[in-house]
Amino acid sequence: MNRIRRFLFLCALAATIGLPNVGQSQVGQSQLANPDMASEKELLALPHMTAALAKSIMEQRPFLNMADLHALLSKTLSKEQLAELYGKMFVQINLNTAAPSEILLIPGVGNRMLREFQEYRPYKTIAQFRKEIGKYVDQKEVARLEQYVFVPVNLNSASDADILSIPGTGKRMLREFKEYRPYTNIAQFRKEIGKYVDKKEVARLERYVTLN
Template identity: 40%
Template sequence: MKKLLPKKIPAYLLAIIMVTAVACGGSTEKESDSDQKETTVQTDTASTPETKLNINTADEKAFRTIPNVGDKMVHEFEEYRPYVSIQQFRKEIGKYVDENRVAAYEKYIYVPIHRNDSDVATVMQITGLDESEADELVSGRPYKTNQAFLDALSSYVSEEALTKAERYLKSE
């Protein structure tokens, strides 16, 4: 039986075959890599932790539980400590990754909230709180104690969110 293909296929012909295969629904190794990245991104949005990490006190091991965090990002998270606002976190980490990745990281971390010093964006880390409500809380300052802040907050959020918010407050 006579062979139909030459022993060595010229590079230009191989390229045409690969382009045709991809165009017809085939895949290449590169596409598999992008499929894997898409899966990772989907996983990021699907798995939000029950308890977020305090960006100012978490250790390297804890940071490595965040999807897509490697040596460089662990270093960057630690380099800018202490973070005083979520805006500072966004600005500093935004130097290294795009805003979508920063938003993904925010699902896993929080900047501690100081009842009398934090800006509206930082207060808005509290689940269930919108901008106007956070602004009202900020306008109600000063709060003598964290409990006084939590009492004011209780009129805006659920009991569950209030319990989580208590963990986000900076110690007195």
């Protein structure tokens, strides 16, 4: 019996080694389509998405804030259509800097929840967001809201899991992020990461990082 227990313990341990601790990541775990990364096919599968809109999104991305995407889409879609679309696709917003108008674009968020989002600034972690917003809504709703937000990761102290939670960041980019530590300013980040990706991608990645 002891041998069986030991075997099961070692199997469980092996299964966890090397896996990122997503519970501690700084970017909300999202099932929403990312307009900066989605393929044309993925965009066209979204509600109220037309070929013309999909083309415009792909031509104008990356969207460095949700307001820019909303400005594009609101030219042709109604308020009701936008709400349905934003239930499937969104540009994640920075919990600490997003304007009230951006927060209110999250489906189901009204003035009351807007106040709660802002009350607990500055957020240091996504875990803090879960705790504070969990005072007002249940865990299922917290998980839904989390998909729309992120807390920037610290370039010099972020864990592997934090960095890997940034959309589009894999093991190769993880190595590049860590190789140039310590970063002394954002200009250094742009220069070093710009060796591997173009300026648009550097700008997209920069949204998710901080030195504070």
